[in-house]
Every structure is written in C-alpha cells, then in structure tokens.
Amino acid sequence: MPAPADGSAFLQWLHTPRPEAAPGLWRFGYRPRLQETDGKVSDRALLTGAVGALLAALLVWSLWVNNLVPHKRILLELVTPSDWWGIDPPRAAFTASAIYDSLFATLVLYYFARVGNWKEVLRRYVTDRPQPSRALRAAVLGALLAWLVAWHGFLSYYKLAVSVTPGSWLFVPGDAVATLNRLKMLKTVLTLLILWPLAVAGDWRGLLRGRQGAARQAADGPGEVPAAGGADWPDLHAYGQHAVAERLTEEARTGRMNDVDCVRIRRAWSSVVADPARLTAFTSAVLSDGARACLHPSGQRDLPGRTTLHDLLTSQVRIGRYADTERTPAPQRAAGAAVDPGTLGTSLLVVGPSGSGKTARLVRPIAESLALQALSGQAALVMVGAAGSHMGADHGYDVVIKPGDRTSEHDLDL
Template identity: 45%
Template structure:
C-alpha cells in the first residue's frame, strides 16, 4: 500500500540516514502508516504488559479522563466529598461507645438487674409478651419459642436504636466489606455444632462466627486481600455487545471493512495482538478515514498480515523491555500515585498520576537534586512511552543524555548517536539539515554563545549569528556545503590563507553578493566587540581529537538531521559528559535549538514530537525559551530536567517557569528553588482555625476547690477553649514545605494541557 515515502523502511536502516519526506500535495491529509514490510508474528503478550497478560481485558477496560493528569485506565472517581463528614476516629469511638451501652443494657435486662426499679412488677420488660400470650400457653413448649422470638425482637430493637445513636450505618458504608467470609465459615460451623446443643450454645457459636467475620473483614480491607481487591475492582457491567466491543473493531465493520475486522479480532482472541499493534492499526485506520481511496489497500494488507499489518519501518512491534506502566489507548504513562494528603484536591487523592501528549505539548520542567528520581521515575518512563507511540506511528522522540544515562537500550531506538565514540553508526548534522546560511548560523550561534548572550554587545546572539552567516554563505556558494569544524575555526580566527582562498574562489565565480559578505567579515574582524574571536574559541571545543570524524558536512559520517522528525523516529543522542563537559553543554544547546527550529518548520504536524533532556544544565537561554513557547502550537514539546534552578541564569528562572505548562519539584529541592515554585503556583483561599485558651476564674467556693484539685492532678490551670474560623489566602505550597515536607520518592506536580485545562499542584508518590 502506498505511503508516499513517509513510512519507508529506509528511514531507519543502519546503512541509511533518515531523510524527511517531501511535502504532501496541497489540501491533502498527511499520510499515515497503512503498509509495512512483512514481520514475524508477535508472541503472546508476556506478563507485565497491559492487563497483566490479558489483552482483551486491557482493551475492554473503560478509560475515565476525570481531570488532567489522572491515570484514566479503570479510574473510578471518588464519591463527592461530604462537607460535614465525621472524622474517622470520632466515628469509630462513637460507634464503640453506643455498642457497649447497648450491650450493657441488654446484660442488665437479661440478668434481671433492673427488675422492680421503675415499676413494681417482676419481669416488667416482658409485660408486652405476657399480655399477648394466653395463660394456658405458659406451660407449653410453644411459650419457649415465643419467648426466644420476643428476646430476638427486643435485641433487634436495641441494636437498631443504639446503632442509630452510634451511626453504625456510616461505619459500615465507610469501612464495611461484603460478607463473603461469613458465608464461607457458616457451613463449617453447622457441621461442627453438636445436634444436642441448646439455643444458648447456638447463639454463642453464632456470636463467635460474627466476631471472626468482622475481624476478617476489617483486616482483609486494611490489607487489601486479593479476593477482596478482585471483588471491589470487578467490572460493574457484563461483557460488551459485539457492536460495542472494541476487540471486534466495530468502526471497521461500520465502514464496510468486515473482512479486515474479522482478521484483527481473530488475532486478538488468539493472543497474536498487543497494545502497540492495536494503537498502530487504529492510527492507520484514521488515515484511511481521511483518504477513503486507501480503503481497499488497507483491507488487503490487514487480511494478509493481520495484527502485523502497517508495522513500523523497523519491523519492531514492541520494545525489548518496559520499565513503566503504559496505556496506549489513552496514550498515557503512569509516573506514580497521588498521595492521600489533605493538601491535595479531594478528586485526586489516591488516583494514578500520568502524562500524555496533551500535557507534554506544554513542555515539562523537573527540578530535583541528584538521586531524587528524575531519570528513573520521569525521564525514562516518558522516553519509553514516546518510543511505544513511535512504533504505533503516533510520535517521534529525541532523547538526549550523558553516555550511560540509562534512557533505554539501543534496541529501543532507530537512531543512536554516540558523539565522541568511534563506533557510532550516526553523526549529528552541525547545521540542522538546512541549506539556508542564515538559519544555520542562527542555530549554531545559539549553541556556541547562547549562554553568554547577555554579556555580548546588544544583549543577544544576533551579532554572533551575523558573523557566522558572513562565512557560511560564501563557503557554501563555493563548495556546495557548509564548512567542517576545522575549516570554520580557521575562518572565524581570521586566517589569511583560508579567507584568501575563499575570496579567490568567489572572484573566479563572480558571485558579488557573497563576496560582499566576506568583505564585511574581514572589516569587522579584529574590531572591538567583534564576536568572531569568541565564536572561534567556542568552536574549538569541538575541534578536538576525540571528535575527529564527527560533524562532517560532506555526509561520509552519516550525519543525522532533526528534520527527519516528520517520521515516527526514535532517536537517542549520547553526549560526551565525561572529559568534555563544556562541549556536552554546547551540543545540548545545539540539539534544543535545532529541535525548536525543525519542529515548528514541519509540513506534517500530525505526529507529536518531543525532545527530552536528561540534564538541561546551561541549555536554557532567552532564544531557547522563545522556541519552547512556539512548540505548543506545533504539536511538539520538551522535557527539561535540572538539578537546581541555579543552573539557569537568574534573569531567565521566572520566564522559564512561565514558559512551561507542567512543573515538577522533587524531594530535596532547596528553599530558594522552592520559593520560585511557590511564586508561580500562587495562593488559594483556605479556612484558618485560631484556638485561644483563657484561664477560668471561679467565684464559688466549691468550684474553686474543684479547680484546685484539678490543677494539682494535671499540673495546669483550668482553661476554656475558643475556636475562631476565618478564610485567609495562603500559598498552595510554601518554599519551606517544598524543601522540608516532601517525602523521599515524592514530587509536587502541576499540569496544564494544550487546551488550557489546569491541574493544581499535587503531591505524587513516584514509587506507587
């Protein structure tokens, strides 16, 4: 089936650099993957995949998107919060006291301690029964049965009355569980009970059974026993009808592709389909809906290949290993559980916390010290989720980190660039794959001197970009390519031999425009404020023996360009952090600048694309902030991880927090970092309770004596407590709370979607 080159396998072969596809025809919907080379059948879904190995159960589980950032898979919203909800401790203590009072009253009545106290009649509490039963029954066996029935009625009345007083209904509603242990134990009790046992023995045994059942129920609920957990999480509805069952692909059947739906449903029931297959084929079906002319080819491909149809160009249908929990139907990755903390909104407490492209599209900033879990609990799961979505034809990802940062195995990526390693199969295009000297100069200037822009004349890197363009343009006009790193360094240093050779070539070709650019560069060279010397010093960081053979514009080193992100690619870039820390920072800025330029310049924006920087130290500049702000409208995003906001220039810390939509403060942040987060998260109205104690001065002698005795016993004066409740405006999370109250393994996370929906900062347990 024709895909117009968008999903051709040549894009990810190790012997060919992925290249961007040409623009689609005017008015055409961008193509989606609907065919692929043959791939071997996928084995049954192993344990740890969706639905614990049951693909159909995973597929049929409802998704409830209650609020931004909530894990939608099987989510059940909490019942509405009761404003006058009785605290649990008070509720249980009141219920216990009511039970003891009822038990005491029954014991007094049964043991005849209350006989003749209020009325001078023996067995006064039996009067209703004695008045209703004829005298000639009192000597019969029926009277005994009626008596026990009456006792049961009185006991029931006491239970109902004291149950209402003790609010036992609320206790059961809040803490009760189904009485299945009772029904499981009763048959054994009946078998063990002697046939000659009296009614009293039967009641005693029944009491023991009820007591054991209550203990088992409470302990089972507190310990979340498997049977109880399965009972509570069992679906409320019967299996869906075939026309509503997603495993039967009703949308294909409704469009007349019943044969394709039958093939896919058969593979799903046989265990030959996984979550990536379902997401990938669903994506392909969206392309068919946009372009109905593809229907026949789509049906033919699916009929022949089944769940393996429309595969990713690499042929992979899953990642070699998954460390996170993913839901490709909702395109979410779970990063933790929202803590059941009073500071969290009621609807979020206990719910799963997840990220998806609608949140990543506003970009994410994560700040936390080393060891706080940024890489393992955030960066790795997000990269993994985007790689899975790339296999489904939904996304493209560029993961940037130091060598050995554990962003994923090599087999999980299509392109792995190991800068500074001779065995690297790919090289990084220093000029971003562009043929425009001005665009290449702007991206390269951002990488070379973006962190020093505030100290340059004019306060930005525009002069540096101009200086670069003055040598890049003439060089490309002569050689048909941009200069390599050593050649660029000589030109920026003002080498007479390099500039003279370039001038002679331009004069021979008669290119007056580029000759004028070169003349301007020679006039500015050596003047005060010229950026050429600084650029030469910075480019020298890449002109080292460790990088020999890299950044070759001639194409012999297979340079990879980020303009290939129009394809569903998985890219990992390993930076030479050890021994070349400054060069690594320069390259990280270069990748971020190229990504912002290439993501916004894409002709096909249907793929979500994201860059993930495991360490964004010294990569945030004024220009990169403007680029991050443009990503939201280009269906792209960025994930930036920082050890501290001190790694960002002071003037850019507040703009950075304002430019990203999702902010995450890990446990262990400093108070000055916490102050920035507290400022951006703002304040909220809360009820403040002021408690005042004042000493009571008694006037009567007896009261004074009682107060004196109480003071001698307790050691404190007798006081009266007054409570004042008022509404005040306080910070959602203060700097001190962020620095000292966030437990280890937790983080405070606020979210914003691309549609503008907000989620307030919540405390998330990243280990849950």
C-alpha cells in the same frame, strides 16, 4: 504487550473497559468510586464517636444488670400479675424478665448505635471494602458478637432464648451430659442467627461463588477466547471493508497482533479517512501483511523491553497508585496514577531530591510510552539527557547521538 500464542491476553486487553476519568487517572479497568460529600466525617472523628458511644452503652448496661438503676422493674410489674414476684416465682416470671431485659438491651443498642453512627462505621470499614477483606472483617465481627452474646451470655439474649424454649426440649432429667449438649445446640443456633446478617454484610455468598467459579474455570482449563468481532473494527465495517476487518480479527484471535499493531493500524486507517486516496494502499497492505501492515520505518513492532504498564488505546503509562488517605480526593483514592500526552501537554513539574527515583519511576516510563506511540505512528520522540542517564537501552532508539564519544556512530557538527 507481547501477544500470546492464542491471542487471549490481547483480546482481554482490547475488551477491558476504559471509562472516562479525570486527568492523571489510569483508565484501564478503572472503576469510579462513589462521590463522597465534602462534609464527610473523618476516620478519626468517626471512630472516636463510635468508641465513646460503645463505652456509654456498656456503662448503662452494667448499671442495669447490677441493679443500680432505681425501680428498674416498675414497668414490668405493672403489666404482670403481682403473685409472680413473690418468694417462689413461676417460670413465666423468668421468661417475662428475660424479655424485659432483652428489650432494654435492644433499646440501648439502638440509641447508642444512632449516637455513635455505627452504621457508617460498618459501611466504611466492612461493606465498602473489596473482597476478601470485606468477608474477613465481617467474619471477625460476627465471631466476636457470637462469642459475647451466645457463648458468654452478654446482653440477656441467650437467657431469652433459654426462657422461650420449652423446658422439655432442653433439660433431660437425670442426664446432665444430654442437657449440656442441647444447651450447646441452642447456642449454635443463636450463633447462626447472629452470623446471618454479618454474612449478608460481608457478601460471603458472592465471595464463595467467585471462588467456585475460579476453581471451576481452572479445572476446565482456559475458557473460550472471546471473539474480536466487528465491534473491534467498527469503522472498517461501516466503510464496507469487511475483508480487511476479518483479516485483522483473525490476526488478533490467533495471537499474531499486539497492542502496538492494533493502535498503529487504527492510526493508519484514520489517515485513510482523512485522505481516501490512501484506501487502496491500506487495504492491500493489510490483506497482504496482516498485523505487520503499515510498519514503522525501523521495522520494529515493539520495544526490546518494557519496564512498566502501558495502555496504547488511551496513550497512558501507569506510574504508580494514589494514596488511600483522607487528603486524597475521593475519585483518586487507591486508583492508578497515569500520564498521557494530554497531561504532558500542560507541562509537568517533578520535585524530589537526587536519587529519589525521578528518572527511573517517571522520566523513563514516559520516554518508553512516547517510544511506543512513535512505533504506532502517533508521535515522534527526541530524548535529551546527560551521559549515564537511564533512558532505556540504546537499541530501543533509531539513532543515538553521543557528542564527544569517539565510539558513537553519530555525532553533532556544532
């Protein structure tokens, strides 16, 4: 990770959290997923049950609105005056009928939502999705419901809204255009009421706040670089080496330090803790050379070029991403896949046909990671490969031996 002019990228890398995770997980900025129970319903079963419940609800409601349910108004007629249901019923009868139909629609929705586990569908496919996908899915669902209920008159809720609203507010005698505009205004209000819970589920406010914050930061220019502070060199401060810690902090803040320097100096300090006799040499080197202290014998502070992401604080190299499928264990779903010395120490088997990318996507990133660890004083690397193997540029290694190649500077005396 080359250091930028002001050191902001390096400090951001240094302060990024690296929580403990299972082997093979990319820990840099990792956010553990909530553990899901083994009895979790599969996506196919969940969607099948939800769609089946939806179709059943539509069937029941269709029978209700088409008066195919025998004696469907018997409960309503029991609690209302009998003269309401004559040839010329009053407005109160229409209001009571709208309330009655809306209550039945609510009961149907509640029952089949429980049967079809619609709450889990909403959680899995809307609220658990990252932004902006979460807000977009909630918006699509809200728009569909608003069109069906408010503008298409489905489920009698629009009829209920018209019934409970005073007629003088909606109907203008002799002015059909004004009446139509007021009815559209009522539909708009009903649409907002429908969209409100979906806006909460989709966290539209959080998304808008994040967009505004990003726009404000872009307008104000780059923010203040976070100070490295004593927390970045706690061992040095605890040992009383405040001047050394401040020198390293300044190197990081001004962009003269990169990740290899940071890990290399931390490694050198651990050797001082193991052997205090090295303290004088260490402090004089840091105070004199800053981030260039304790260099690798080659004098290099980085590789000529990196082909993948590395995190030297955890000695990890990222090699891809786990599939977000049901067969993948919950903690690994959509998480970064990484390899570190601990994983390599348990042995590693890679299976794939010739030309599938084993060397380019796995062997070379691992070699690159070990080479960076060698520059930081954490490893010694010997690579063995066939001629033509893509193990990186030759000048990325201290010594390159090509047996049988007369142009090679080095050879093996068998």
